[in-house]
């Protein structure tokens with residue numbers, strides 16, 4: 224029935240092919256090579272720009288459970304004070320600025336983009352939105368109220384450390400033990416050990432559940448060995464801070480090291 228149509232189509236195609244061939248034959252080879260060269264060059268250039276863009280991200284994510292002091296730290300970084308009394312923020316707080324401590328400095332200044340992503344579980348999708356562009360993640364821990372909170376904190380940290388966007392790009396993570404102005408604050412060393420122990424438990428229980436558990440995109444650490452942050456392929460450092468008194472030099476160092484000018 225449609226044989227005729229198919230035949231017609233074939234002929235038409237053949238005709239077009241012939242025309243195209245003729246057209247190309249009429250172009251001097253030099254012009255042809257130049258055109259191909261230009262196309263290749265553009266493609267390579269676009270690729271380089273893409274790669275370049277990715278490595279020069281200036282976004283630092285501040286996250287952690289609510290109450291850990293992220294908003295205080297955000298204002299300390301930007302304004303040099305924690306003036307903004309705290310209402311539990313339900314929206315990510317974000318801004319691009321020059322670190323307050325660098326404002327009086329001359330020379331090349333880096334504009335940093337800081338996003339304070341609240342730790343509420345229903346806002347976690349916000350994290351996925353910002354992670355792909357992160358040059359670093361600061362995980363804020365309340366060192367005073369650490370014991371009542373270390374389980375949910377470990378779970379949240381575990382979630383971050385197993386994200387594809389963190390593992391694949393080896394996003395550096397700073398574990399920031401905050402509120403060290405209080406004498407009752409636990410030491411960074413104690414906090415590190417507790418987090419490692421708890422993550423070790425989570426790792427065992429979660430990998431045992433099933434492969435269908437989509438929340439963990441990657442497995443952590445070395446199988447058969449107790450978990451330690453040093454086993455992660457991305458750098459995980461631990462530091463102390465106080466958003467209240469403005470003791471944030473280690474946090475600023477982390478930002479400076481990971482945000483390229």
Ligand SMILES: Nc1nc2c(ncn2[C@@H]2O[C@H](COP(=O)(O)OP(=O)(O)O)[C@@H](O)[C@H]2O)c(=O)[nH]1
Nearest residue numbers: 289290291292293294295309402405465466467
């Ligand atoms: N002692 C002390 N308290 C702090 C510090 N930073 C924050 N806080 C307290 O912790 C509460 C929560 O801080 P906030 O920045 O809102 O936490 P966020 O929920 O993580 O944004 C605040 O009401 C402060 O009273 C700190 O460095 N030292």
Ligand SMILES: [Mg+2]
Nearest residue numbers: 293294311312
């Ligand atoms: Mg907040």
